[in-house]
Structure formats: structure tokens, C-alpha cells
Amino acid sequence: MSGSTAAPDRPDERLVRTSPLRKLLGRPELGSVVGAAAVFLFFAIVADSFLRASSFGTVLYAASVLGIMAAPVALLMIGGEFDLSAGVLVTSSALVSSMFSYQMTANVWVGVLVSLLVTLAIGAFNGFMLTRTKLPSFIITLGTFLMLTGLNLGFTKLISGTVSTKGIGDMEGFDSAHALFASTLTLGSIQLKVTILWWIALVAVATWILLRTRFGNWIFAVGGEADAARAVGVPVIRTKIGLYLGVAFAAWVSGQHLLFSYDVVQSGEGVGNELTYIIAAVIGGCLITGGYGSAIGSAVGAFIFGMTSKGIVYAEWNPDWFKFFLGAMLLLATLLNAWVRKRAEATT
Amino acid sequence: MTATPDSTAGATAGAQADAEPPTGSGPLVELDDVSKFYGNIKALEHVSLEVHAGEITCVLGDNGAGKSTLIKIIAGLHRHDGGRFLIEGEETVLANPRDALDRGIATVYQDLAVVPLMPVWRNFFLGSEPTTGFGPFKRLDVRMMRETTRTELLRMGIDLRDVDQPIGTLSGGERQCVAIARAVYFGAKVLVLDEPTAALGVKQSGVVLKYVAAARDAGLGVVLITHNPHHAHLVGDRFVLLKRGVMSGSHTKDDITLDELTRQMAGGSELEELSHELERTPAPTLPGASTATDDTP
Numbered sequence: 194m195s196g197s198t199a200a201p202d203r204p205d206e207r208l209v210r211t212s213p214l215r216k217l218l219g220r221p222e223l224g225s226v227v228g229a230a231a232v233f234l235f236f237a238i239v240a241d242s243f244l245r246a247s248s249f250g251t252v253l254y255a256a257s258v259l260g261i262m263a264a265p266v267a268l269l270m271i272g273g274e275f276d277l278s279a280g281v282l283v284t285s286s287a288l289v290s291s292m293f294s295y296q297m298t299a300n301v302w303v304g305v306l307v308s309l310l311v312t313l314a315i316g317a318f319n320g321f322m323l324t325r326t327k328l329p330s331f332i333i334t335l336g337t338f339l340m341l342t343g344l345n346l347g348f349t350k351l352i353s354g355t356v357s358t359k360g361i362g363d364m365e366g367f368d369s370a371h372a373l374f375a376s377t378l379t380l381g382s383i384q385l386k387v388t389i390l391w392w393i394a395l396v397a398v399a400t401w402i403l404l405r406t407r408f409g410n411w412i413f414a415v416g417g418e419a420d421a422a423r424a425v426g427v428p429v430i431r432t433k434i435g436l437y438l439g440v441a442f443a444a445w446v447s448g449q450h451l452l453f454s455y456d457v458v459q460s461g462e463g464v465g466n467e468l469t470y471i472i473a474a475v476i477g478g479c480l481i482t483g484g485y486g487s488a489i490g491s492a493v494g495a496f497i498f499g500m501t502s503k504g505i506v507y508a509e510w511n512p513d514w515f516k517f518f519l520g521a522m523l524l525l526a527t528l529l530n531a532w533v534r535k536r537a538e539a540t541t
Numbered sequence: 542m543t544a545t546p547d548s549t550a551g552a553t554a555g556a557q558a559d560a561e562p563p564t565g566s567g568p569l570v571e572l573d574d575v576s577k578f579y580g581n582i583k584a585l586e587h588v589s590l591e592v593h594a595g596e597i598t599c600v601l602g603d604n605g606a607g608k609s610t611l612i613k614i615i616a617g618l619h620r621h622d623g624g625r626f627l628i629e630g631e632e633t634v635l636a637n638p639r640d641a642l643d644r645g646i647a648t649v650y651q652d653l654a655v656v657p658l659m660p661v662w663r664n665f666f667l668g669s670e671p672t673t674g675f676g677p678f679k680r681l682d683v684r685m686m687r688e689t690t691r692t693e694l695l696r697m698g699i700d701l702r703d704v705d706q707p708i709g710t711l712s713g714g715e716r717q718c719v720a721i722a723r724a725v726y727f728g729a730k731v732l733v734l735d736e737p738t739a740a741l742g743v744k745q746s747g748v749v750l751k752y753v754a755a756a757r758d759a760g761l762g763v764v765l766i767t768h769n770p771h772h773a774h775l776v777g778d779r780f781v782l783l784k785r786g787v788m789s790g791s792h793t794k795d796d797i798t799l800d801e802l803t804r805q806m807a808g809g810s811e812l813e814e815l816s817h818e819l820e821r822t823p824a825p826t827l828p829g830a831s832t833a834t835d836d837t838p
Contacts, residue, residue, distance in 0.1 A: 405680040407670040410659075414667055417656035424618070424650060426639040426668035484658045 221478035222490030224529040228476065228522065229497050236504035243507045250384045256499030257392035260492050261447050262466070263473035264392075264399040265439040267491035270474050271403070272436045273416035273483030274330040276319065278337035279440050280466030285341050286312040286448025287458040288349060291358040301366040309445050315341070316441025320434030342464060349460035362456035374446070375454035388450055392492070395443060399488035408435065417484030472519065473498055476526040497522060567630050568593050569731050569762040570615065570646065576623035577610050584610040587624070588788045590781045592731055592762040597753065599773035600766045601806050602783035608766045611783070612735050615764065616648035617641030642668075647724035648733040655716060657709025661701060662690040664708045665723050689726070697722045697752055714745035721752050725759060732756050733764040738772050750776055770806045774799040782806060 236243045262279060269276055289311045294304030315337070322333045346356065353359055361367060376387045403409040411432045414422035423429045452458050475481060476497055477490025501518050505511075568591040577585040585607040592598045602608045613619040614626065617635035625632050628644055635641050641648070655664045666686050673682040690704045699718050708716060717737050724732050734753065738746040754776050757763050767773050773780060780797060782790035782805055790805050 401680075405683070407672060407681065410663055410667060410670050410681065413659050413663065414656045417658045421650075421656055422667065424616070424638050424648070426642050428639075480658075484656065 221485060221487045221530075222493055223478070224526055225477045225490050225493040225497065227529065228526050229493050229500070232497050232500050232504070232522070236500060236508065240504055240508035243504055246381070246383045248503065248507060250386075252496075252499045252503045253389050254386040254499075255502050256492075256496045257386065257388040258447065258450070259466075259469060259473055259498050260392040260495030261388060261395055261450075262440075262443050262470045263477070263491040263495045264395045264488045265436070265443045266470040267474035267477060267479050267486055267488050268399055268403060268412060269436045269440055270471070270479045270481070271416045271483060271486040272412045272433060273419065274323065274433060274436065275334060275471065276437065276440050277331065277334040277467045278315070278319065278341055279334075279444055279470055280468075281338055281341040281345060281463040282312060282315060282441065282444040283447040283451060283466065284345050284458065284460065284463035285315065286445045287452040288345055288358060288448075288460060290449060291361055291452050291458050292349070292352055294361055294364060295359050296352065298364075301361055301364050301370050304361075305370060305449055308448065309442075312441045312445040312448065313438055316437040316439075316444070317434060319441075320437035323437075324430040324433055338467065345460045345463075356460050358458045358460070360456045361452075367453070367456070370449070371453045374449040374452075391446055391450075392495075395446075396488050396492045399439075399491075403488055408432065412436065413484060415483075469498065469519075472523050476523060478530050494526075497526075568627075569629060570764075571627040571630075572611075572615075572621075572624065573627065574624035575614065575621045575626060577607075577614060577619065578622050583786050585614075585621075585783075586787050588781070588783065589624075589791070590764075591779065592764055593778075594730070594762050595757060595760050596778040597757050597763040597765055597776050598779040598781065599777035600764060600781045600783060601768060601770060601773055601802070603768060603806075605785070606783040607786040608768075608783060609735070610786075612648065612650075612733055612764075612766060615641070615646060615731075615733050617646070639668075642727070642729075645728065645730035646733065647727065647729035647731070649717065649720040649724060649735065649737065651735040651739065655708045655720065658707050660705045661694075661708050661711070661719060662687045662704040665690040665693070665719065665726075669727055693722050693726050694719065697725075697755065712745070713740050714748055717741070717749050718752050721749075721756060725756055725761065729761060731762045731764065733766070735766050736768070737765070738767065738769060746772065768806070770799065770803040774802050 242248055262283070266276060266279060286308050290301070290304040290308035292304075293299070293307045294301045297303065319330075319334055319337055322328075322337075323330050326333065349356060349358060372387075374387065378385045378387060401409075403412060411422065411427045411429075414427050415429050415432050419429050451462070473494035474486065474491045475494070477487065477492070477494035479486030479490065498519065501522065502512075502515055505515050505518065570592040572588060572590050575585065575588050576583070588607070588611065590598055590600070600608055600611060610619065614621045614635075617638045617640050620634055626635075627633065628646070633644070635644075638648070656667065659667070663686075666689075671682045671685060672679050673685075674680050687704050691701065694701050697718055699715060699722075701715075708719065711719065721732070721734070721737075737749050737753065741749060750772060753763060753765060757776070765773065765777065774794075778794050780790070780792045780794075780802060781788060782792075792802075
């Protein structure tokens with residue numbers, strides 16, 4: 194009996210040496226990286242202008258707008274929950290900021306800060322309702338999604354008389370806010386939007402939190418096995434509310450970008466984006482049931498999305514094909530992920 | 542028996558060091574006439590037990606006897622509705638599992654409270670992760686976490702293939718041992734084990750029981766929940782028998798034999814009745830003929 198458990202001096206004979214390649218195969222984002230390379234090659238071949246430096250800036254911009262939201266949504270999914278209200282929350286955030294500044298004729302920064310508070314409050318509401326009622330997050334955030342969609346349109350019409358807000362381009366503080374949320378940086382011949390920096394920063398922070406902090410450990414735990422997590426003392430409720438606050442913060446950043454890149458906001462925007470965020474996270478290797486995934490994967494997912502949406506334009510195809518590509522990509526990526534994970538786990 | 546084990550338990554304590562008065566020979570945890578109701582259902586009534594340092598208290602009972610309810614009360618998942626719950630002589634109501642952990646009561650559940658997809662080292666420290674650095678750079682002490690997991694498991698005799706492998710890929714016995722090692726490392730004074738051998742084979746059960754005994758020898762008070770009297774009698778010092786939510790017996794090792802324990806555990810007289818019934822069944826006939834010979838006069 195003791196023979197089987199006594200510590201041997203040599204490495205365990207049951208252990209096949211793990212090659213670095215095998216370790217790489219075990220990473221959640223691997224499938225998406227392979228997918229991204231494939232998409233890149235595909236459009237590099239079919240679309241001549243795809244490889245131009247200027248195109249690169251455009252692709253990155255499209256990716257960043259999505260990626261800013263996809264990172265916290267990925268964390269939320271690893272934590273085992275969904276947020277269907279994330280798409281319209283971006284619009285709500287922009288609307289609050291714009292209308293508060295305009296109606297109060299205040300410095301736009303006041304509106305920006307008020308918007309931050311309101312957006313975080315909505316995120317907290319999602320998290321609070323979820324943890325209090327213990328209903329599925331799908332239902333709770335579907336409710337928030339519909340309510341926000343209605344509120345966006347209703348309030349905007351009530352206050353502005355139309356479906357879009359009044360322009361705030363000439364108001365105090367607009368220029369500095371524009372610089373922070375919607376400016377363009379020129380790097381050689383490439384035009385880079387500032388959202389790309391926000392994107393990189395958010396993904397870096399999300400990755401840091403996920404892999405190197407206690408909170409990150411808790412995210413994996415509440416998504417993987419919430420009861421077990423609670424039993425060993427993980428604050429499950431606080432973790433989930435924190436994740437919704439993260440999504441809300443990113444929605445605020447995206448909302449301000451939306452507002453300051455055009456100076457008006459269409460109140461009907463944002464519907465449907467919530468699914469795109471989830472798609473990017475899933476393509477990036479997040480398990481739909483929670484407990485597994487990565488923030489970097491969500492960035493790769495967003496990058497695939499950016500390449501596809503712009504690549505179709507550069508290939509001079511009808512953009513109607515985009516949705517088909519996205520769907521096919523989602524299926525392929527998920528299949529590839531499942532296959533890779535199975536291979537990697539079978540050999541441990 | 543009190544001084545030395547206590548100090549070794551204190552030495553392994555990483556998390557809590559406060560409130561450690563020399564408790565003499567009093568029980569670490571004592572339930573006195575405890576009851577629990579779920580609505581109008583009496584889950585547990587008038588149950589008393591004592592857990593002493595360096596001893597194993599076994600709770601035996603059939604399915605539905607109230608073992609799980611008892612565990613949940615000690616672990617802080619449920620509050621008791623009647624009677625007294627004393628920790629080191631002090632009457633207590635635990636608010637949540639964290640509260641129980643802070644008071645040195647660690648519970649290893651049947652489903653083990655591990656997150657299958659997470660690596661072993663992350664699971665080992667889950668809920669009590671050590672950090673290093675300050676302010677925004679406060680981060681997990683990953684190196685220490687990996688090394689400690691490895692060495693602590695080695696001390697229990699488990700040479701893990703890879704601390705990075707998902708804990709779900711370990712065998713049931715190994716997982717059980719990881720959970721026990723975790724509790725011991727975090728300085729538990731009382732270790733509650735929920736059917737640690739239920740799903741295991743003979744050999745694995747033996748391994749797990751050895752770790753249970755090792756935890757006892759380290760000075761911990763152990764509560765071992767089981768429905769296997771053989772395992773219980775092998776390591777136990779005290780035995781509490783539960784039957785349909787009430788206590789049907791309470792013994793120390795000196796005043797009960799394995800046979801008697803098995804008899805009581807199996808329902809005593811009920812088992813005798815059953816054995817009579819079984820004896821009365823006709824002697825085994827040939828398989829082919831069995832249906833035909835049913836009611837022959």
C-alpha cells in the first residue's frame with residue numbers, strides 16, 4: 194500500500210514529459226491564434242489593398258472598438274455569466290454624457306463623470322439583481338437590455354425631440370475629451386485611433402487581474418464551480434458584481450468614444466453588439482459554461498472580427514457576406530478549441 | 542497530549558495565529574443537544590458530540606440520517622435552530638464558511654470543494670491566496686504557491702506529476718488528499734471530512750485513512766463522517782451514530798467493538814430481521830428451472 198504513495202526520487206514514471214509544444218496547445222487562446230493567422234492569409238491573398246499600412250490602422254480600429262468591450266465580457270464569461278445589456282449600455286453611457294452636458298450647459302467633463310457613475314450603477318444593478326435573485330444572468334441582463342433600449346429612445350426623444358442628441362462639439366472641454374477618447378495618432382504612414390491604446394491597456398489589465406491577482410483566481414473559481422468556491426471562502430457575490438462593474442467601465446469608455454468621435458449620438462445604436470462581444474470572447478477560447486478562457490483570446494477574437502469586417506470591404510465584396518463569415522468563424526473556432534483542448538487534456 | 546500537538550498545529554498555521562489560549566483538555570468543538578429544521582422537516586434533533594485535539598470523532602449513519610446537515614452546521618453553511626454549538630468552550634453561531642475557516646474549522650466535502658478546470662496549485666490556495674507587492678502591484682505569489690503546493694503534497698506522500706494540471710484530472714483519492722493537505726497547511730484545528738472513502742476502492746481508502754490518521758497525529762481534531770463502520774473503527778476514538786435525524790448512540794473506542802458498531806450501524810435489529818428473511822428464502826435452484834419450480838405443491 195505504501196509503495197504506491199511513497200515519494201520516488203526520480204520523476205514519476207506515469208508522467209510523459211510535457212513538450213513546450215504540448216503546453217502551448219493547452220493555452221485557451223491557441224485556437225483563435227490559428228484562426229487569426231488563417232483569416233489574415235486569406236484576405237492577404239484575395240484582397241490586394243489588405244496588406245497596406247493604412248488598411249492595418251483601419252483593421253486595428255475596428256478590432257479595438259470591439260475589443261475594449263470583449264475583454265471584460267470575456268472575464269465575465271470566465272466568471273460564468275453573460276451580459277446581454279452590454280451593447281446598449283455603451284449607447285446609454287454616451288447619451289447620459291451628452292445630454293447631461295448639453296442640458297446643464299456644463300463642461301463636457303462633468304457629463305463624462307456623471308456618465309461614469311450612471312454606467313457603473315447600471316452594472317452594479319445587473320450584478321446585484323443576479324446575486325440577489327439567483328436567476329440566470331441571461332434573463333436578468335435580457336431584462337436590462339430591453340429596459341435600456343427603451344430608456345435610450347424614450348429619454349432622448351423626450352429631451353431632444355428627435356432620436357439623436359444635440360451636438361456638443363462647441364462646448365467647453367470637448368477638445369480635451371476628444372483627445373482622450375477619440376483622437377487619431379499618426380505613426381509614420383499609419384493612422385492609429387486612440388481606442389487602440391485603450392484596447393491594449395484594458396486587455397493588459399484584464400490579463401494581469403485574471404492570472405496574477407486573487408480576484409482573478411476567484412473569477413476562475415466562481416465560473417468553474419461557484420459552490421466549491423463559496424465553501425472555501427471565496428466572496429462569490431462580490432466577485433460577480435465586480436465583473437459587472439468591469440463591463441460597465443468598458444461600456445463607459447466605449448460610450449465616450451462613440452460620443453466624442455461624432456459629437457452626436459443616435460439613441461437606437463448598440464442593439465446586437467452584445468452578441469458580437471460574446472462571439473469575440475468565445476472565438477478567443479472562453480468556455481460558454483464558464484471557468485476557462487483568457488482576455489488575450491478575446492483580443493485575438495476581436496482582431497479576427499476586425500480583419501473580417503474590413504477585409505471584405507478591401508476585397509470589394511458585398512458587406513452582406515460579413516455575417517456569414519462571422520458565423521462560420523464562430524463555429525470553426527469553437528470546434529477547433531474543443532478539439533485542441535481534448536488533445537491537450539488527453540495527454541496529461 | 543495537549544501541549545505538543547497544539548504547538549505543531551500552530552506552527553503550520555499560515556493564516557491565523559490570534560486567539561490561541563491553552564484550552565487544556567476541553568473539546569475543540571462541542572455540539573450540545575443541537576437541532577436543525579428545514580421548514581417543518583426535522584433534519585436533526587438532539588445531537589451531541591465532542592471533538593478533541595488529536596482525536597478522531599466518527600459520525601456514522603445511513604443515507605438520510607442527517608450526516609450532511611450536521612456537517613453543514615459545523616462548516617458554517619447552515620445555522621443550528623436549537624441547542625448549543627461551542628468552539629473551544631465558547632458558544633457560537635457561525636455566519637458563513639469563511640467564519641468557520643477563520644476559527645480553524647476546515648471542511649473537506651464529498652464533492653471536495655475543488656474547481657476541476659483549475660490547476661492544482663490554484664485550487665490549493667483558493668480563497669486564501671498569498672500575495673506579494675504593494676498597492677496596484679499586489680499580486681499572487683505564484684512561485685511560492687507552486688512550491689508550497691508541491692512540498693505540502695510531498696509531505697503527505699503524494700508526488701504530483703505536475704502542479705499545473707487541472708485538479709479534475711487527479712484520481713479521487715489524490716483529490717481527497719490535496720483537500721486534506723490544504724486544510725492542514727492552513728492551520729485548521731478541526732478537520733471535518735465528509736465521507737472521504739465513499740467513492741474509493743480498498744487501496745485508495747487505505748491511503749486516505751492514513752492521511753486522516755496523520756492529520757490526527759499532527760494534533761488536529763478530526764470529524765470523520767462515514768457509513769463504513771470498518772473504516773470508522775480502524776481510526777476512530779469516538780463514535781456518534783445517527784438514525785433518521787436523531788442520535789441513536791454515542792460511544793468511545795473502549796466501550797464498543799467493531800461487531801457491535803457494525804450491528805448498530807446496520808440498523809441492529811432490522812438487520813437481524815433481514816437476515817432471517819433472507820435465510821427463509823428457498824435454497825438456490827438451477828437457474829433454468831427456477832421459474833418453473835415456483836409454486837409446486
